Amino acid sequence: MPADPRAVVITGAGIISPMGRDWTENVAGFRAGKSAFSPVTLFDVSRQRVGTAGQADLPETAPDFGVSAKAWQRMDRGTRLALLAAREALENAGLSGGEMPMIIGTSAAAMPIGEAYYQKALLATTSRRHQLRRVETYQAQRQMTAMARELGITGFSRIISNACASGANAIGHAFHLVRSGKAERVLAGGYDALSQLVFAGFDTLQALSPSGIPRPFDAHRDGLALGEGAGFVVVESAASANARRAPIIAEVLGYGAATDTHHLTQPNPMGDTALATMQAACEMAGLLPEQIDYINSHGTGTPLNDIAEGNAIQRWAGDSVSKIQVSSTKSAIGHLLGGAGAVESVIALMTLEGQWLPASLNVREADPVCTFDLIREPRSAPVRRCLTNSFGFGGSNATLIFGKEGIL
Amino acid sequence: MNLPIAITGTGAVSPAGWGVASLMSALNAGHPLTPSLLERPRGESVVRTPVLRVPSDPAAMPKFARLRRTSPVSKFAAAAVIEALGPDRLTKISNNRLRVGVVFTLTNGCVNYSNRFFGEVLKDPSVASPILFPETVFNAPSSHLSAMIGSSSPNDTLITDSAGFFSGMDLAAEWIARGEVDGCLVVSSEEIDWLSAEGLNHYSRKYVAAEGAAAIYLELADSFPRILRLPDPISFAKGSRSAAAAECRKILHAENHSRTLLVDGRTGSERFDAPESDAWADWIGPRFSPRKILGEAMGSSAALQVVAAVESLKSGVADHAVITAVGGNQQAGGVLLG
Numbered sequence A: 001m002p003a004d005p006r007a008v009v010i011t012g013a014g015i016i017s018p019m020g021r022d023w024t025e026n027v028a029g030f031r032a033g034k035s036a037f038s039p040v041t042l043f044d045v046s047r048q049r050v051g052t053a054g055q056a057d058l059p060e061t062a063p064d065f066g067v068s069a070k071a072w073q074r075m076d077r078g079t080r081l082a083l084l085a086a087r088e089a090l091e092n093a094g095l096s097g098g099e100m101p102m103i104i105g106t107s108a109a110a111m112p113i114g115e116a117y118y119q120k121a122l123l124a125t126t127s128r129r130h131q132l133r134r135v136e137t138y139q140a141q142r143q144m145t146a147m148a149r150e151l152g153i154t155g156f157s158r159i160i161s162n163a164c165a166s167g168a169n170a171i172g173h174a175f176h177l178v179r180s181g182k183a184e185r186v187l188a189g190g191y192d193a194l195s196q197l198v199f200a201g202f203d204t205l206q207a208l209s210p211s212g213i214p215r216p217f218d219a220h221r222d223g224l225a226l227g228e229g230a231g232f233v234v235v236e237s238a239a240s241a242n243a244r245r246a247p248i249i250a251e252v253l254g255y256g257a258a259t260d261t262h263h264l265t266q267p268n269p270m271g272d273t274a275l276a277t278m279q280a281a282c283e284m285a286g287l288l289p290e291q292i293d294y295i296n297s298h299g300t301g302t303p304l305n306d307i308a309e310g311n312a313i314q315r316w317a318g319d320s321v322s323k324i325q326v327s328s329t330k331s332a333i334g335h336l337l338g339g340a341g342a343v344e345s346v347i348a349l350m351t352l353e354g355q356w357l358p359a360s361l362n363v364r365e366a367d368p369v370c371t372f373d374l375i376r377e378p379r380s381a382p383v384r385r386c387l388t389n390s391f392g393f394g395g396s397n398a399t400l401i402f403g404k405e406g407i408l
Numbered sequence B: 001m002n003l004p005i006a007i008t009g010t011g012a013v014s015p016a017g018w019g020v021a022s023l024m025s026a027l028n029a030g031h032p033l034t035p036s037l038l039e040r041p042r043g044e045s046v047v048r049t050p051v052l053r054v055p056s057d058p059a060a061m062p063k064f065a066r067l068r069r070t071s072p073v074s075k076f077a078a079a080a081v082i083e084a085l086g087p088d089r090l091t092k093i094s095n096n097r098l099r100v101g102v103v104f105t106l107t108n109g110c111v112n113y114s115n116r117f118f119g120e121v122l123k124d125p126s127v128a129s130p131i132l133f134p135e136t137v138f139n140a141p142s143s144h145l146s147a148m149i150g151s152s153s154p155n156d157t158l159i160t161d162s163a164g165f166f167s168g169m170d171l172a173a174e175w176i177a178r179g180e181v182d183g184c185l186v187v188s189s190e191e192i193d194w195l196s197a198e199g200l201n202h203y204s205r206k207y208v209a210a211e212g213a214a215a216i217y218l219e220l221a222d223s224f225p226r227i228l229r230l231p232d233p234i235s236f237a238k239g240s241r242s243a244a245a246a247e248c249r250k251i252l253h254a255e256n257h258s259r260t261l262l263v264d265g266r267t268g269s270e271r272f273d274a275p276e277s278d279a280w281a282d283w284i285g286p287r288f289s290p291r292k293i294l295g296e297a298m299g300s301s302a303a304l305q306v307v308a309a310v311e312s313l314k315s316g317v318a319d320h321a322v323i324t325a326v327g328g329n330q331q332a333g334g335v336l337l338g
Helices: A025-032 A069-074 A077-092 A111-122 A131-136 A140-151 A163-179 A198-205 A237-243 A272-285 A303-323 A337-353 B022-028 B066-067 B073-095 B109-121 B132-136 B140-149 B165-178 B196-204 B241-252 B269-277 B290-294 B298-314
Strands: A008-016 A102-106 A157-160 A185-192 A229-237 A250-257 A295-298 A323-329 A387-391 A396-403 B005-014 B036-041 B045-052 B100-106 B154-158 B183-190 B210-222 B227-229 B260-263 B318-327 B331-337
Touching: A008 A025, A008 A077, A008 A163, A008 A237, A008 A337, A025 A337, A069 A140, A077 A102, A077 A140, A077 A185, A077 A229, A102 A163, A102 A337, A111 A131, A111 A198, A131 A140, A131 B196, A140 A157, A140 B165, A157 A163, A157 B140, A163 A185, A163 A229, A163 A250, A163 A337, A163 A396, A163 B165, A185 A337, A198 B109, A198 B140, A229 A237, A229 A337, A237 B227, A250 A272, A250 A337, A272 A303, A272 A387, A272 A396, A295 A337, A303 A387, A337 A396, A387 B227, B005 B022, B005 B073, B005 B165, B005 B298, B022 B290, B022 B298, B036 B196, B045 B196, B066 B073, B066 B100, B066 B140, B073 B100, B073 B109, B073 B140, B073 B183, B073 B210, B100 B140, B100 B165, B100 B260, B100 B298, B109 B132, B109 B196, B132 B140, B140 B154, B140 B183, B154 B165, B165 B183, B165 B210, B165 B298, B165 B331, B183 B298, B210 B298, B241 B269, B241 B318, B241 B331, B260 B298, B269 B318, B290 B298, B298 B318, B298 B331
Parallel strands: A102 A157, A102 A185, A295 A323, A295 A387, B100 B154, B100 B183, B260 B318
Antiparallel strands: A008 A229, A008 A250, A157 B154, A185 A229, A250 A396, A387 A396, B005 B210, B036 B045, B183 B210, B227 B331, B318 B331
């Protein structure tokens, strides 16, 4: 690590979510306080307790930026989401590929292809038709390498799978690579598509809201909704961005990561590790809690998560807690799992650019843990610095802090 | 590598048995292990797939509550980690006197429980086991490791091809260099299931699917062996596997003589091995290929190679060791130790 770490900025961002296919559509949706849940049509949910989720509107045919029909056809749904968001990020950054590393977070990866392989293998037939292709294209690293080829990116790749923190970790890794001088710029992000196995998994855990309407931070919240999508950013040294006169969306000010060893699927109730990552990110950024204008919370809407995160925010902010504006955008698009941390980072960037804040929808009665300013309607507000939390199964916790350029 | 980062602990679980000693005994014998047949009824017939399994040894299994419900992938990893850390470090971690990170690399992960859980979902999702699903998540094994050793330091799981262990080492070196951890475990583990074993056979019937785990402990230390060179892996997005293998050889700068040991990633499948065979065709130093003996354990194969190289260096067979792997669909990578 150089004695004087380099300033790191975001020069491009891309997003596809149930709210829309790009940055503009997502801004419009979140600013309007829209909700984006619909009946699941990708697989059979007739025997599940829950039948809705946030489905992205993914084009059927290959996009018109040079992806061949064959390459598109071999990509799983998640990779297609990732490709669209990554392409938007590169385009916004004024880049067309190059020798940059690619750090990507995912949790379910190409699970639907694995499911198809499994079902074919169970058939009482000796035919192996298409099974090699399914085995090959099921693998996340194969899919991401194919995506890199389509984007013209030739640097090394890392695929992080830290459950629901994966996307935030990917951006955090990229931040460190650039900050330390190991890379000039990195394409980083996260993605996940809906899959039957994962949907059923959350349903068996009774983690899904039976109504299909997640109510993060509501006193009577009863679970999360799943969603799908991808968020990507170009993380670049400020020096490089300035040298090529690239547009700068924000600065990356801090990142914290730690492991909650309390339980495989439940957070420490007092939010000890969440507190640790928020403190670490603030320390790196040289910021006090009262200097954070907005928190895009992990806010799943499950009883245990929201209490733990609320406690962590209270402990972190101390006397300033009532001034901290907090919302969960999972209330509008669902939990995007491995993509969540990256998509929510892009939403945080939108707030910095547009000076508005998205809402926690569907809250009828705020949980007593909400001593912070829970945003229940989208609002215009000065936003100079924002923090985003991501906490995953297995105890992977991550916090990122972004600021308007030149804020420090 | 600017900083003196050394490998000061190793652990292994392989088809040769539990522990590094079993691994080295099999590798030194130099004979491919004998596979067993994994049988799966399908309709009126039975699918038989040769596999190399880790021999059962309940006494070798670490005792930790969270491991009771896990599948072999976590148990193998836990045993390798306990061996790599040793009792002194474990005590220091539990006393908060040592910050130890975990980097876990894998290709398949917990395929046993994924198989079982999805089978239950297709049958009747309303009675599918909620115990199985969390274990199917890729980072479940690494989470158990941090919990077992009592470490809240960073813990990352990387999905990779069979050359990904070097990426894990690179990440660990970053954490150490930044001072985020005092030391870092780099672990890889895989388990056998008919899903993955038959999957591997779709590539080539010459492959023998294997399972096992390996762990190394990295820390700042002026001891032997040290990481001398750990270049960024070469992505296949840049060119062919052959080109990547050749570039990897070039950037490792390993001196080609009798005191440098080459531990390569060749499997015995000529078509798969060709890029690596060609890239290192002129090698005159000592050389061995653990996968030809232990089978193809996907993500953990390169980890077992690294452990084998470290132990060989410590036994004095060479002054330096270069370890390489050309993965199937992501990258070529390697490391130079000495």
